[in-house]
Amino acid sequence: MPLRNIAIIAHVDHGKTTLVDQLFRQSGTFRDNQRVEERAMDSNDLEKERGITILAKPTSIEWNGIRINIVDTPGHADFGGEVERILSMVDGVILLVDSSEGAMPQTKFVTGKALALGLRPIVVVNKVDRPDQRIQEVLDEVFDLFVTLDANDDQLEFPVLYASGRNGYASTDPDAREGTLEPMFQLIVDHVPPPNLDADAPFSFLATLLDRDNFLGRVLTGRVQSGVIRVNDPIRALDSEGKVIETGRASKIMTFRGLDRVPVDEARAGDIISLAGMTVATVANTIAAPEVTVPIKAQPIDPPTLSMRFSVNDSPLAGREGSKVTSRMIRDRLEREAESNVAIRITESADKDSFEVAGRGELQLGVLIETMRREGFELGISRPRVLFGEDENGQRTEPYETVMIDVDDEFSGTVVEKMNLRKAEMTDMRPSGGGKTRITFSAPSRGLIGYHGEFLSDTRGTGIMNRLFEKYGPHKGKIEGRKNGVLISNGAGEAVAYALGPLEERGILFVGVGEALYEGMIIGENAKPEDLEVNPMKSKQLTNFRSSGKDDAIRLTPPKIMTLEQAIAYIDDDEMVEVTPKSIRLRKAILDPNERKKASRKKEAA
Secondary structure (H helix, E strand, C coil), X not given: CCEEEEEEEECCCCCHHHHHHHHHHHHCCCCCCCCCCCCCCCCCHHHHHHCCCCCCEEEEEEECCEEEEEEECCCCHHHHHHHHHHHHHCXXXXXXEXXXXXXXXXXXXXXXXXXXXXXXXXEEEECCCCCCCCHHHHHHHHHHHHHHCCCCHHHXXXXXXXEECCCCEEECCCCCCCCXXXXXXXXXXXXXXXXXXXXXXCCEEXXXXXXXXXXXXXXXXXXXXXXXXXXXXXXXXXXXXXXXXXXXXCCEEEEEECCEEEEEXXXXXXXXXXXXCCCCCCCXXXXXXXXXXCCCCCCCCXXXXXXXXXXXXXXXXXXXXXXXXXXXXXXXXHHHHHHHXXXXXXXXXXXXXXXXXXXXXXXXXXXXXXXXXXXXXXXXXXXXXXXXXXXXXXXXXEEEEEEEEEEEHHHHHXXXXXXXXXXXXXXXXXXXXCCXXXXXXXXXXXXXXXXHHHHHHHXXXXXXXXXXXXXXXXXXCCCCCCCCCEEEECCCEECCHHHHHHHHHHEEECCCCCCEXXXXXXXXXXXXXXXXXXXXXXXXXXXXXXXXXXXXXXXCCCCCCCCHHHHHHHCCCCEEEEECCCCEEEEEXXXXXXXXXXXXXXXXXX
């Protein structure tokens, strides 16, 4: 059967997964009466809840006797490692661009990777039915982007379709507002070359994705680069230097049919398959026939720029809510994650009780922490810090990000002022229509930690911020951190309404009545810059004297409940987030107030 391998790439929320839904429907992958969830490819719980794609996933459809393998990719820059790997599995890409938002930072990132591999994109202007569409300007932006990314003449002659993924039509006419995706299927078949690989050479396969199956063990997914593989054929795994890691047999070969993995007896060069039978081989290893000695070159992955410390939860409430609390369990889980996620790096500390986990951004590490807490882990998480580097002169360098902000005109002054305080430089500012302004900055990543929540408050929730790693540049010196201090509990017990009432005047509370507290736990934000130790457990003294006035019922403002990402962004260097399956608590890293003061004096002296 003729074959085409293609990836769908785009910025976050430009409609990749929704378009795949319609490709399924119109190719007959689903029965007419089959009940299918929206965004069927976003299969894990976190993807469904957040409405984003986190993992790259292959699928396949049949159209007019041609098999089209499609890989749906994440749009967030934090999950860029997923995109970088899977582009080696495909022969073409569909670049999806929103008809209003146009070319965004992540569009630039994924397009650059695709063009560098020599892929010729099909450009699809999606959501053409938006009232604020600006199709021609968006196409000009995409062309300018291709030129900036050194596209060759073939790549600049890209075909264009105008589509609405949600409504299931695509056309070569920008004014079309109905129809089917037939033109898209036809263009994929005509424009994307079939895999030009040698089916007569010995079998070789580059592992690009890894997952685990309760029955099959490790399952490696990738594209067969040469030859034919049959069930029970002898195979071996080679690392990047060509050293044999393990030998085994292909116990199961599976290909993708719609949303399912289907076992097959053999696979040929060009097929995207999942292979079971290996116990050690991992992502970026070459799986090949015994006579192959040269490994397939894997795509280099951009390095991590941000790290957090994951430590054993040592708070007084540890072990009450989670079942996985030891450092050994945490180590095993993190090592498993680093195996399948090449954008993450793990280093163990000298005391063996904590691990430095480096990744692409707060969202990527936040998703890992959220996944672990749902699995029953308890963790202590430190404030994120950037990974510094050095230039050729021995000067300190730090990661910079391109920040693109779409904001209502009235808030643009506030945003520019706040970004200047965080040592960001404005590189572009232009009206984007509809009373909005698009501002582009080059900002040190260090200054952006914790800014997103403040940004949403400043723009009344209407601003959109997109970030993308840009480069390592000169160190910018000290950047102002959080301005307010915190309210710290001075003892252990349950929070009491009588005590919380007066504390509301001191600032914003993070805890409600009846919550379990311990010494050193952060219970609120102080209105002043310094930290303040308070007693939230103080109850009213009972005497046998009648009080002259009647006691008014205490009415408390509901506490501010933080999400995991907000809590991680909020804490300071000497604070931690205690994460358990049921709770997210803020605390000081050193719980004892006297020890805390000693450590602070030592730091000042140093």
